[in-house]
Amino acid sequence: MIRIPATIQMGPYTYEVKLVETDIRSKEDRPLYGEADYQQQVIRVDARHPPDTIQAVFIHEYLHVIDIVLQLELSERQIGALAPFLLDLFRKITGGDGDAL
Numbered sequence: 590m591i592r593i594p595a596t597i598q599m600g601p602y603t604y605e606v607k608l609v610e611t612d613i614r615s616k617e618d619r620p621l622y623g624e625a626d627y628q629q630q631v632i633r634v635d636a637r638h639p640p641d642t643i644q645a646v647f648i649h650e651y652l653h654v655i656d657i658v659l660q661l662e663l664s665e666r667q668i669g670a671l672a673p674f675l676l677d678l679f680r681k682i683t684g685g686d687g688d689a690l
C-alpha cells in the first residue's frame with residue numbers, strides 16, 4: 590500500500606489529489622479511472638476501484654503530469670506500462686507501507 594497524498598509537488602507545480610466517487614469521463618465521453626487536469630492542477634482518481642487499481646491510477650496520472658511538465662511526449666501505452674511497475678517498486682523499497690512516499 591502506498592499513501593496517496595492530498596497534495597503533491599511536481600516541480601514548480603502543486604497538484605491537489607482528489608479521490609472521487611463520481612464518474613470521470615474523457616472529452617470523448619469514455620469512462621476513465623482517473624484524470625490529470627493540468628489547468629486546475631488536480632489529479633482525480635475514481636475511488637470506487639480496488640486499492641491496487643487506485644494506487645496504480647494515481648501513479649499513472651502522476652506520470653501524465655511529469656510527461657506534460659517535461660514535454661517527454663510519452664504515449665498512453667508507455668505510461669500505462671510504467672505505472673504498475675513503479676507501484677510495485679515503491680512497495681518494495683518502502684517495505685509495502687508507503688512511509689517513503
Ligand SMILES: [Zn+2]
Binds near residue numbers: 649653665668
Ligand atoms: Zn493515461
